[in-house]
Amino acid sequence: MTMIEALRDAMDVKLAQDPKVLIFGEDVGYFGGVFRCTAGLQAKHGEERVFDTPINESAIVGMAVGMAAQGMRPCVEVQFADYVYPAFDQITQEAARLRYRSNETFTCPLVVRMPTGGGIFGGQTHSQSPEALFTHVAGLKVVIPSTPYDAKGLLIAAIEDPDPVIFLEPKRLYNGPFHGDHAGKSTGWSQHPAGEVPEGHYSIDIGTAEVRRAGTDVTVLAYGTMVYVAEAAAERAGVDAEIIDLRSLLPLDLDTIRASVEKTGRCVVVHEATRTSGFGGELIAEVQEACFWHLKSPLQRITGWDAPYPHATEWDYFPGPDRVARALTKAMED
Incomplete structure (x- = not known):
């Protein structure tokens, strides 16, 4: 589906x-x-x-x-x-x-x-x-x-x-991750238009994150569309990133986040919303409080602009694979 x-x-x-x-x-x-x-x-x-x-x-x-x-x-x-x-x-x-x-x-x-x-x-x-x-x-x-x-x-x-x-x-x-920019050029991230969905009733506990990609170099916290952007960025940067799909922002699965950051020692947060007072700030605070002594480099966040949402330039506004890949590379250098 x-x-x-x-x-x-x-x-x-x-x-x-x-x-x-x-x-x-x-x-x-x-x-x-x-x-x-x-x-x-x-x-x-x-x-x-x-x-x-x-x-x-x-x-x-x-x-x-x-x-x-x-x-x-x-x-x-x-x-x-x-x-x-x-x-x-x-x-x-x-x-x-x-x-x-x-x-x-x-x-x-x-x-x-x-x-x-x-x-x-x-x-x-x-x-x-x-x-x-x-x-x-x-x-x-x-x-x-x-x-x-x-x-x-x-x-x-x-x-x-x-x-x-x-x-x-x-x-x-809605119909699979839409890839491309306003000029029609491919952004290079994979497209998954449909996925296996069981018939009938099943549920997923609210408040549980999912490790979408296991890795040892750096933890990436993302949700929604940015999960796919993070996957493409990890491939582009050649970094063994562990990508956590939060799925639930409130309540937040701090146990999964903490276990990943303690393992990798690095953390990059990605979201599409504007930077100032965005949810990424809360994520960084939680990681800093819980994992400070495990961190090997400064925490980073890649977000939308602090500006009214652009119309014609929205593909520049979005955190894309290139921007996220640069952050992953920087996290490994620090």
Whole structure:
């Protein structure tokens, strides 16, 4: 399956298994979503289980919070992560706090799905990576898959979770890692348009990272699209890098990170979002605190620019294999 197909299959499985699961958002019903992730689900499960909403993110999430508090399990789609800000209050002040404010009288089993990151030349209103805004909020979980297998297993786990989950889906991975730049030149990173995805129900524990590539020279911490960029960069630099796909940013699998950095003694962090106050800063702080005496070179992070998201030059904005390869080489020299 592609990631789109895997996400659709996860929702199909849960709709069939649990009558409390609902899917709704802008254009997710009849049309099947702007990226077609929900195509066919309304026809199969009915308009009361999969339905369209007005263009009102605050109302979408607010209604979902109320439903979740009363025992339903809504899985809502925000059409682009850039559109989530009108619902930020509902997510951070209502959904995230409900268990604590009610002394566990209520929980909020809610999933907010959002396409994130660039790759479609959508500019600064369709290509943002806002994950750090949500990892700052106690009470939320934040997940970003990088493979179809993980996308299905993590989404099923998110729908079954008793607390709210922000589920970010890298647009460049929907149909396999899109490779090329704005001039059409290949960037050289491998393309995996589809992956083996089991039929039926399975889940992946939220809060567990995956070692995508074992190595001994340097640890690379990445998530989403940047996992593939890191793989290509390691090949380009000729460095035996151990690449950790975080998959879950909150909670974070510190045990896997710590074990890898203690082994390699070096660490490079890669993410697509802007540098300042990006999630990479949190990762570096955690590694510094846990692994300081094992480090052989300064920690490094390769990120997007501290600038409004570019439109025509987004392939220069992205951390690409060349930029990451230079960082890996530098880590080995220090």
